Amino acid sequence: MFLYYCDLAWRSIKKTPMLSMLMVLAISIGIGITITTLNVYKTMSYNPAGDRSDSINSIQLWSQGLDTWDDFQSNITYTDTINLRNNNELALKAASFRTGLAMQSDNQDIEPVLKSIRITDRDFFSIFEVPFLYGERWSKTVDSQPAYQVVIGEKLNQTFFDGQNSVGKTIYLNRKPYQVVGVIKEWNPQPKYYDPLNGAFNDAEEVFIPFSLTEQEEFDVWGNTSGWKFEPMLTYQDRLNSEKTWIQFWALLPTAADKQQLQTWLAQYVEQQRSFGRFTDTAKTPQESFQISDVALWLENNDVVPRDNKILVGLSVLFLSVCLVNILGLLLTKFLKRAPEVGVRRAIGASRGQIFSQYMVEVGLIGFIGGIVGLLWAWGALTVLHAEFNVDPSVTGLDTSMWIITPLIAISTAVLAGVYPAWVVCRTKPSVYLKAQ
Amino acid sequence: MLHIKPILSSLMRSKSGPVLLLLQIILSVAIVANASFIIHERLTMMQRDSGLMEEQVLSFNVYNFDPAIDNIQQNVIDQQILRGLPNVIDASSTNMMPLSGSGWMDRYVDSADEDTAKSMPGFALYLGNEHLLNVMGAKLIEGRNFRPEEINTQLDQSGMVAMVSKPLAEEFWGDESPVGKIMYQGAQTIEIIGVIEKLQGAWVNHENFEYSVIQNIDFGGGLKNKTYMVRALPEHIPALEEAIVKAFHAENPNRVIDGFSSLLDMKKESYSNHRLMATLLSMMVILLLLITALGLTGMVMFNIQRRTKQIGTRRALGAKKRDIVNFFMVENYMICLAGGVIGGLLSLQLGQQLMSLYSLPMLPMTYPIAAIAGLLIVTTLAVIFPALKAAKISPAMATRSV
Numbered sequence: 001m002f003l004y005y006c007d008l009a010w011r012s013i014k015k016t017p018m019l020s021m022l023m024v025l026a027i028s029i030g031i032g033i034t035i036t037t038l039n040v041y042k043t044m045s046y047n048p049a050g051d052r053s054d055s056i057n058s059i060q061l062w063s064q065g066l067d068t069w070d071d072f073q074s075n076i077t078y079t080d081t082i083n084l085r086n087n088n089e090l091a092l093k094a095a096s097f098r099t100g101l102a103m104q105s106d107n108q109d110i111e112p113v114l115k116s117i118r119i120t121d122r123d124f125f126s127i128f129e130v131p132f133l134y135g136e137r138w139s140k141t142v143d144s145q146p147a148y149q150v151v152i153g154e155k156l157n158q159t160f161f162d163g164q165n166s167v168g169k170t171i172y173l174n175r176k177p178y179q180v181v182g183v184i185k186e187w188n189p190q191p192k193y194y195d196p197l198n199g200a201f202n203d204a205e206e207v208f209i210p211f212s213l214t215e216q217e218e219f220d221v222w223g224n225t226s227g228w229k230f231e232p233m234l235t236y237q238d239r240l241n242s243e244k245t246w247i248q249f250w251a252l253l254p255t256a257a258d259k260q261q262l263q264t265w266l267a268q269y270v271e272q273q274r275s276f277g278r279f280t281d282t283a284k285t286p287q288e289s290f291q292i293s294d295v296a297l298w299l300e301n302n303d304v305v306p307r308d309n310k311i312l313v314g315l316s317v318l319f320l321s322v323c324l325v326n327i328l329g330l331l332l333t334k335f336l337k338r339a340p341e342v343g344v345r346r347a348i349g350a351s352r353g354q355i356f357s358q359y360m361v362e363v364g365l366i367g368f369i370g371g372i373v374g375l376l377w378a379w380g381a382l383t384v385l386h387a388e389f390n391v392d393p394s395v396t397g398l399d400t401s402m403w404i405i406t407p408l409i410a411i412s413t414a415v416l417a418g419v420y421p422a423w424v425v426c427r428t429k430p431s432v433y434l435k436a437q
Numbered sequence: 438m439l440h441i442k443p444i445l446s447s448l449m450r451s452k453s454g455p456v457l458l459l460l461q462i463i464l465s466v467a468i469v470a471n472a473s474f475i476i477h478e479r480l481t482m483m484q485r486d487s488g489l490m491e492e493q494v495l496s497f498n499v500y501n502f503d504p505a506i507d508n509i510q511q512n513v514i515d516q517q518i519l520r521g522l523p524n525v526i527d528a529s530s531t532n533m534m535p536l537s538g539s540g541w542m543d544r545y546v547d548s549a550d551e552d553t554a555k556s557m558p559g560f561a562l563y564l565g566n567e568h569l570l571n572v573m574g575a576k577l578i579e580g581r582n583f584r585p586e587e588i589n590t591q592l593d594q595s596g597m598v599a600m601v602s603k604p605l606a607e608e609f610w611g612d613e614s615p616v617g618k619i620m621y622q623g624a625q626t627i628e629i630i631g632v633i634e635k636l637q638g639a640w641v642n643h644e645n646f647e648y649s650v651i652q653n654i655d656f657g658g659g660l661k662n663k664t665y666m667v668r669a670l671p672e673h674i675p676a677l678e679e680a681i682v683k684a685f686h687a688e689n690p691n692r693v694i695d696g697f698s699s700l701l702d703m704k705k706e707s708y709s710n711h712r713l714m715a716t717l718l719s720m721m722v723i724l725l726l727l728i729t730a731l732g733l734t735g736m737v738m739f740n741i742q743r744r745t746k747q748i749g750t751r752r753a754l755g756a757k758k759r760d761i762v763n764f765f766m767v768e769n770y771m772i773c774l775a776g777g778v779i780g781g782l783l784s785l786q787l788g789q790q791l792m793s794l795y796s797l798p799m800l801p802m803t804y805p806i807a808a809i810a811g812l813l814i815v816t817t818l819a820v821i822f823p824a825l826k827a828a829k830i831s832p833a834m835a836t837r838s839v
Contacts, residue, residue: 019735022731030728112693175504232593233592312714315468315472318464319724319725325460325464337743
């Protein structure tokens with residue numbers, strides 16, 4: 001029966017080609033626009049931490065003075081970082097910031113390259129589950145006793161060591177020798193959730209070196225340094241001693257008890273620091289002076305999804321509803337035109353249900369075709385976005401879920417638009433039309 | 438006259454069609470009004486003049502990684518190399534690029550006394566030498582530029598002087614000339630010696646985008662990673678990139694030279710999100726009007742078919758062709774106006790939502806009104822052709838089949 005209805009629907013669509021094309025056009029444009037914005041929104045709001053989102057937490061501190069910043073800063077100060085690193089209650093924890101250094105190897109044929117570098121602790125690799133290809137992360141002692149060791153990415157390993165196991169070999173960063181202890185597999189979470197502050201869709205760094213080297217190597221900070229009061233910053237030591245914020249701090253808190261424990265510790269910590277003359281904003285209680293954000297909250301607070309995008313999704317849904325109303329009108333028109341035919345079919349024994357389902361199949365078919373055309377529109381639009389507006393490729397790739405979502409939205413839109421017209425037409429009284437003929 | 442009453446009663450008899458049309462117009466007005474307001478806002482933003490010679494300014498980064506390099510000395514040599522290259526009009530070191538999305542911001546106070554000092558608004562802080570103004574092509578409208586002997590190399594030296602942008606001066610000192618005023622940062626004093634007509638900061642979305650200060654520090658010496666700005670005619674720029682890399686590497690190979698970008702490209706990149714938003718919303722508005730128009734045409738055509746007899750009868754009873762066209766037009770305008778008014782109110786409500794959720798500015802009344810006007814034009818076009826066709830129905834058509 002379904003196939004027969006499909007056949008009838010196809011004939012009916014062919015009988016009024018202009019009207020049918022108009023409907024397919026309307027629904028496909030509506031779908032095209034909605035899917036385009038939805039796709040961008042979906043990829044941007046993706047949480048790469050998955051089910052570990054709750055366990056991975058970043059720590060923010062209200063270290064600013066009274067009446068300065070209105071919000072928690074994403075970064076914390078060096079002083080607080082060091083104290084948190086020394087908190088032995090935390091099993092897995094990592095400080096992290098970005099710098100840039102010129103990279104060379106013993107192979108003189110390869111031009112030196114300026115690489116973006118992540119400076120962090122050993123636990124970073126466990127917290128974010130970074131997969132290793134060769135070797136492993138540096139040992140626990142390196143976090144307290146600085147050593148010139150480095151973890152590099154697969155691609156760099158290809159460039160500098162022809163993809164061989166390079167563990168134990170040397171690379172030079174700003175002409176200083178670093179020993180390779182590990183090579184990680186291709187790892188590029190999008191959004192770059194461990195540091196979305198300077199471009200949430202930038203590529204992940206490919207070089208990792210121990211945070212413990214910061215003090216002696218005085219790495220430039222390739223990220224935001226923010227201050228709420230005037231502090232001269234002439235030497236690197238000034239930076240380390242200052243109240244300026246520039247380091248992110250991560251901790252793995254798998255259970256609620258872990259979180260509770262950290263909260264207690266932080267409250268005590270703030271009180272202790274107050275006695276040293278820090279954390280001078282007394283309008284905040286110690287309990288209010290810290291924030292532990294899991295990945296979901298962190299991504300939201302750092303505006304990973306731009307507000308423009310949310311506006312676009314909202315407007316495109318409205319747009320789709322205009323298309324829906326439009327199609328509703330057209331379907332009503334079309335079905336009423338066929339009322340005499342329905343009258344005859346009813347007279348020779350078709351039930352209301354049969355008429356209704358016949359028309360719903362037709363509507364569904366229109367929605368399906370519209371959905372496919374709409375997907376093509378969306379694909380075209382995303383390609384243009386990528387080519388013309390430098391929108392990041394990770395955002396403009398058509399998400400696989402869209403292959404299911406699109407026909408779903410398209411058919412349900414069409415069905416929603418078709419219910420009323422189909423209902424009207426199946427209520428046709430056969431007698432009226434039989435008489436007229 | 439317009440015969441509103443019979444039209445209204447015919448509308449009332451078959452409600453579903455007009456109701457749908459009404460709904461569509463309400464939604465369209467709400468979307469079009471808000472979208473065009475956002476489009477206009479973005480276009481205005483993108484049209485802000487930077488006041489600089491955007492297409493003539495080329496910037497790039499140099500990263501000296503050899504610990505043996507004396508950065509202060511190297512900076513002087515490098516700038517001499519740049520100015521000596523053929524086709525280079527001028528060159529300077531800088532700590533940041535305008536419109537680039539990354540840079541420095543600071544705020545100074547107007548007095549040494551911490552208790553009474555008033556804080557200036559936050560501004561973009563440029564550090565450069567006497568060449569910087571000429572390289573950017575910025576216009577000095579009051580006071581003077583730095584003198585070569587005034588240039589410092591470090592942030593903590595004494596003898597700081599500065600040029601400020603006019604919008605910043607007007608914001609903080611009003612009509613008073615800022616030249617000769619002293620700004621304070623901690624114990625340090627900075628004297629204002631000049632006013633620049635226009636100089637924007639790094640972030641196009643920042644509220645203090647037009648507030649800038651240039652200070653007399655040749656900062657290229659302070660860091661391993663330096664930015665240089667070179668001014669040259671656009672046709673010379675591509676060849677210049679190669680020449681710069683060659684000349685710099687010839688001087689000392691232990692550095693990475695990259696990040697070549699013209700100011701024009703930086704500006705384009707910085708505004709690309711706004712360009713994108715404006716383009717997408719314009720497409721939306723155009724498609725929406727198109728769909729509304731096509732849908733309306735389809736419905737009117739159907740109505741005419743259904744009313745063939747009625748129209749024929751009216752013609753037979755003496756109605757002019759014009760009366761028939763009028764009938765459809767008035768019907769359309771009635772629906773449009775009703776939908777427009779409700780849609781206008783809805784769009785204001787939507788604007789309110791956007792304002793509170795995404796801190797967009799308040800939607801001015803002109804936009805809903807313009808949207809209704811636009812819709813009236815579009816629907817007129819959509820209705821007039823089928824209506825003219827309807828007017829051609831001959832009275833005989835109607836009488837024949839009765």
